[in-house]
Amino acid sequence: MKNMTISDIAAKAGVSKATVSRVLNSPEMVEGSTREKIESIMKEYNYTPSATARNLSKQVSSTVGVIVPEISNSFFGTLFSGIEEITNKNGLSLLYCSNEDNEKKDLMALELMKTQRVRGVFYVPAVNYPAMGKKKKIQKELESLGCPVICIDRDIALPFDTIHFDDRKAMKNAVISLAEAGHRRIAVINGNSESSVLASERYDGYLEGLKAVGIEMDEAFVYQGVYKQSYAYLAAKELFQKKEQPTAVITCNNNLGRGYLQAAAECGTADLYTHVSLDKIEMLDLLKIPHNYIERDSYELGKKAAELLISRIAFPEKRIQNILMEAPLIRETY
């Protein structure tokens, strides 16, 4: 079924396109009886104006873009839902594109957003551009979007609004809390702190925590690889073999937490280390398996990010905001 146009409606109503457009945009400007007539015709023919034409004419889009690593990871799925709640209320639609933590895909995603002329974009940077000496480059890309950008979850120190969890502080707290409970040998399984902003923040927090409680860092207890379950699994297996064992371990994202648990489950869950995972691991509560974790409410993160974008659209000249969200430590087993 072909879509009706504003001209079709105008013809049927015996008025000009301008008048039809007015009942769409400022109905109070058109006289009651003609308005009603036009409205009834629009209804009868199930007319819906084309956003494409409208956007072009108005020179603004009603859609905003979201670029995240992968929507099937529940952290980002939930983040996305939080964003949607707010953008929906503001009549904005969502264009999605994943970057798979991959620089090339990331650039393609930005290109997509640019070609779509979105009103704003929520952006989780794929890689640590500044650390790669590409800060200027990515900054230029983002600026050339010509719309507000909200950097989420990973702060790559660009002049854009930013919102993320205070992972550094959370990690530091976790170490201190473990130390206070008597732990002195605290291992960590993390992503690559050279290439990932997140990983370096988390590692720094770990070091700060050790320092705060006067524990010397032991390289044998530090694993920094990739944020994958399989990596943590191997790291944990290796830890289990050491003659000198840690008494506690912190895993730095949900995949790593799962990998560690997998390894632990294989070895019989009997004498596990005390485990703190950054991000809650699903199902454990439900199975009544006690679990310590740093809680990051990604739905809330999404909502706040969306509010940030709305307010940035409203006040383009407002100074840049950098929002840091608390990530509390939930202790259940020590």
Add this chain to the structure above:
Amino acid sequence: MKNMTISDIAAKAGVSKATVSRVLNSPEMVEGSTREKIESIMKEYNYTPSATARNLSKQVSSTVGVIVPEISNSFFGTLFSGIEEITNKNGLSLLYCSNEDNEKKDLMALELMKTQRVRGVFYVPAVNYPAMGKKKKIQKELESLGCPVICIDRDIALPFDTIHFDDRKAMKNAVISLAEAGHRRIAVINGNSESSVLASERYDGYLEGLKAVGIEMDEAFVYQGVYKQSYAYLAAKELFQKKEQPTAVITCNNNLGRGYLQAAAECGTADLYTHVSLDKIEMLDLLKIPHNYIERDSYELGKKAAELLISRIAFPEKRIQNILMEAPLIRETY
């Protein structure tokens, strides 16, 4: 930074807009040296054509819509990823909208897709329109979209391409398999089979299974409520109280499976019934907890659905396809 237009580029290159447009659309038509000149100018100014203008002019959009209940449910998150893999390859972008299993939201989502004039839509119907006597209505809405629609996961018997799992058969198989293992009292915890297509398919499969093995249906063992964890939790608690107990239970989606496990965990996992869940429940394998489930690969579902859309766009007149995917039973505990 304001976006460049095709006229800006044309002016800088000293050619007409038409020529610039040609290097974008059919570069072989423009003479080598002018093409290179134009290309270098486009590059220098980081020019990207506006999809909005292009879509309006070409009268086709390069984005397709996705309507699912909620992206934070991993079944749909993974489905979405599968869709993206294929649409990406075909240069289509994705517009997302959730319907939250809610009729009103569903209609709004369709309206959004219509106003956006998308090239096609992937649609998981929010409710069982035919059962509500609204088959004609929803059909009209979908047709008025003016683009191909792929109905996913829930078959509401409309004249559109359709792809979903053969839940009925899977349920039947599960019952038969349990019966062969000696179970005669097989409970089921399901969604509402009056309002949900899925639930009614699943319930029918359950009944067919019972029939096939000559077991009479016992109402005391049939729970049909809502697809929520909390519902299954309560249903399970109630089952546990009965004087006559089932020996096996089938839960009909991942939320229900979790609710059942939650209740079971609270009662001590000792003398559980044999449990089969429709959809794999995450974490159990990893924790070495054996688990029987009907496996539905939603990534594959997404990919197949996307391929279906691509082929429908290519061959609009091809007859309607209804694809049924197998959902195998994975047995680990009996």
Add this chain to the structure above:
DNA sequence: CTGAAAGCGCTTACAG
């Protein structure tokens, strides 16, 4: 309160 007209940024048939 309403209409004619120009414009948004592209594409493409037509003419040269």
Add this chain to the structure above:
DNA sequence: CTGAAAGCGCTTACAG
């Protein structure tokens, strides 16, 4: 191989 012009479906300043 290239340009002028019309058109895609809207919006809105301008004039009446």
